[in-house]
Amino acid sequence: MRVRMLSAVCLAACLLPAVTAYGAEQPVVVNTGTATMHAAPATVEFTLLKDFKENDLKTAAEKCAAFVTQAQEALRSGDVPPLEVQIIPGAVISIEERTVRGGVVARFTMTPFNAPGAGPLGFAALCDKVTAMTTALSVKLTGPKFKPAENDSTAAQAVTKATENAYASAESLAFALKSAIYSVQEAEILDLAWSQTPTETPAEVPQLSCTAKVRITYQLAPLAAGAP
Numbered sequence: 001m002r003v004r005m006l007s008a009v010c011l012a013a014c015l016l017p018a019v020t021a022y023g024a025e026q027p028v029v030v031n032t033g034t035a036t037m038h039a040a041p042a043t044v045e046f047t048l049l050k051d052f053k054e055n056d057l058k059t060a061a062e063k064c065a066a067f068v069t070q071a072q073e074a075l076r077s078g079d080v081p082p083l084e085v086q087i088i089p090g091a092v093i094s095i096e097e098r099t100v101r102g103g104v105v106a107r108f109t110m111t112p113f114n115a116p117g118a119g120p121l122g123f124a125a126l127c128d129k130v131t132a133m134t135t136a137l138s139v140k141l142t143g144p145k146f147k148p149a150e151n152d153s154t155a156a157q158a159v160t161k162a163t164e165n166a167y168a169s170a171e172s173l174a175f176a177l178k179s180a181i182y183s184v185q186e187a188e189i190l191d192l193a194w195s196q197t198p199t200e201t202p203a204e205v206p207q208l209s210c211t212a213k214v215r216i217t218y219q220l221a222p223l224a225a226g227a228p
Contacts, residue, residue, distance in 0.1 A: 033166025039154040041146035049103035064090035158212035
């Protein structure tokens with residue numbers, strides 16, 4: 001949500017000059033634009049889940065709680081401690097089978113792993129350690145899941161670039177109509193999405209992609225009287 005608000009402010013600052021209305025008969029052009037920008041991930045998450053099936057749900061819940069504590073301690077005692085370990089409280093997933101599921105989400109900073117050279121090797125070592133720990137605890141592992149920084153400017157850059165692409169096409173259409181873009185009537189961000197896994201880009205470290213799609217309504221200059 002914070003990224004969307006940032007992008008909306010950027011979009012407004014780039015596209016909303018003073019507008020003077022000429023009436024409903026003034027022609028408009030509606031156009032969309034898309035753009036993709038890239039940035040190194042800020043954090044990575046691993047999710048560890050385990051089911052506990054016992055003779056009664058109370059016992060299953062107790063064992064689940066003990067496992068959650070054990071998993072937290074194992075993660076924090078590693079060579080690379082996580083930024084945060086969030087608990088997934090034990091939840092009854094089957095009354096009939098008396099099964100409780102719980103786990104943890106471990107979030108690590110990607111800062112040391114975004115460095116060219118040794119970074120990718122260090123991240124591979126981290127993944128090996130997490131995998132070994134999950135094998136020892138007999139849990140289900142989900143991840144890695146990468147996330148951008150909350151204050152990353154890449155989203156705003158993607159919106160700005162998408163806006164530029166929309167304007168270029170609209171300007172060509174206005175020229176074909178023997179007119180010109182007079183002002184922006186409306187600007188809307190249709191979509192703003194980050195990839196969940198690194199994309200193939202010509203970079204030394206993995207990159208996440210942010211794709212923006214905008215729709216802009218442009219007012220054209222009024223046609224002169226008698227113009228074809």
